[in-house]
């Protein structure tokens with residue numbers, strides 16, 4: 013059933029929620045169709061990636077960079093791919109009909125999303141829509157993190173949760189930068205990590221010793237995509253705390269003197285560079301789940317398992 017929040021007017025469908033809660037609160041709703049303002053484009057969405065972030069939003073969390081909780085109904089989704097169908101004043105370089113992908117602040121699980129033109133980039137020819145929908149956020153975070161970690165030729169980088177949506181991209185980007193990568197995953201994902209160029213190690217008790225065994229010259233930098241024990245191991249193995257980034261333990265970073273990725277460093281140029289690597293065949297994005305957007309609740313359930321290879325994505329009808 014579609015729930016209409018308007019009397020009349022131009023409406024679009026979204027996969028959103030009117031009260032915070034479990035995956036079951038996600039419903040197909042109708043809301044006003046947004047219009048592209050100055051410097052913005054409107055995109056008819058073909059696919060939208062699902063991140064752990066979206067699950068927290070659905071449970072009622074407000075991202076710290078929003079001044080106040082957004083009104084209901086709320087629509088998750090920070091990344092999208094689709095076709096531009098409206099161009100606002102002052103936009104150059106893009107036109108109606110262009111195939112693009114980009115970042116939004118919430119709202120991507122929608123038929124239409126409006127974004128600043130500075131947040132979109134051309135979709136590489138040949139990149140499937142479902143890959144493009146899950147690409148921008150998957151590449152933005154590791155691109156920033158590896159820059160912050162100053163990962164380069166000859167470095168030994170430890171990536172925790174290396175088979176995950178962010179981790180698998182981080183592994184490939186670090187390989188492009190010339191680093192040796194040790195990646196943590198469950199046994200079933202070790203072959204996958206090898207295929208990405210990483211040395212796999214099993215997470216859990218004894219991790220530090222297993223890492224030492226495969227990296228006898230030490231670990232120069234670590235990207236923590238798991239938190240908890242993974243962070244403790246990073247603190248034990250990496251001498252320079254400025255070369256540890258956590259994506260999970262934001263609350264402890266300050267006191268520990270380690271890094272988090274800052275929102276200010278997000279730039280579509282990072283997605284554009286990753287798109288070139290994709291087009292060159294140097295970077296791939298594995299999808300562990302592709303769902304029709306009407307099944308957003310099931311997509312959230314899969315992400316909530318916390319396991320598997322790569323990203324979950326919604327495909328619009």
Ligand SMILES: NC(=O)c1ccc[n+]([C@@H]2O[C@H](COP(=O)([O-])OP(=O)(O)OC[C@H]3O[C@@H](n4cnc5c(N)ncnc54)[C@H](OP(=O)(O)O)[C@@H]3O)[C@@H](O)[C@H]2O)c1
Nearest residue numbers: 064153173175176177178197198215237238259318319320
């Ligand atoms: N800017 C930011 O700060 C930012 C941006 C994006 C994501 N994040 C956060 O970064 C984390 C990773 O995001 P994601 O999208 O990559 O998540 P994801 O795809 O859901 O991560 C799943 C991966 O985690 C691995 N994993 C599960 N338990 C683990 C453990 N104890 N130790 C090591 N690996 C473990 C799984 O490996 P197996 O399947 O082999 O068990 C699986 O490959 C999330 O907490 C997310 O919220 C932060």
